[in-house]
Amino acid sequence: MVPEDRRLTTAIILVVWVSAIASSLIDNIPFTATMIPVLLNLSQDPEVSLPAPPLMYALALGACLG
Template identity: 75%
Template sequence: ALLIKAVPEDQRLAIAIILVMWISALASSLIDNIPFTATMIPVLINLSQDSDVNLPVKPLIFALAMGACLGGNGTLIGASANVVCAGIAEQHGYGFSFMEFFKLGFPMMVITCMIAMCYLLATHIGLGWNM
């Protein structure tokens, strides 16, 4: 909240969307996204209710959902589907290491998160879809 309060009021929503999106993406690439998301929802609700910040909650929740979902694609352990896929591939003789997955998965995560961030900024800042 301190970082968001430090920027001019007319830029707070954009900064909040960017921060929530990237923090959730990076965290979800390393830890399970369901407990992370469940933990962050009350934090975002409290942030939106802070009278000093005064942000709509909907864009923050969308940023969390997109960041957590897309962030899981960044590493082999980021999503259970990645682990299952690696196990099945290994059984069929196509195993790959954490670093092999990371070299492909992390750049793809960054690209998809950048696209999602642009979409969120365009819709919530540009078009005002905050209700």
């Protein structure tokens, strides 16, 4: 389990890497469109409580890098 003070940083790093790797294998627009609802649900989960804007930015950055 990730400590709560490092949860956002870990999530951003994971989203960037996963989206970069996935975008290198499949087209980045369908992948990004598919991942937006997933990240929104993740940000709305009370157990996780992560803000959505940094996750969306990480998704966009990773998709562009991939």
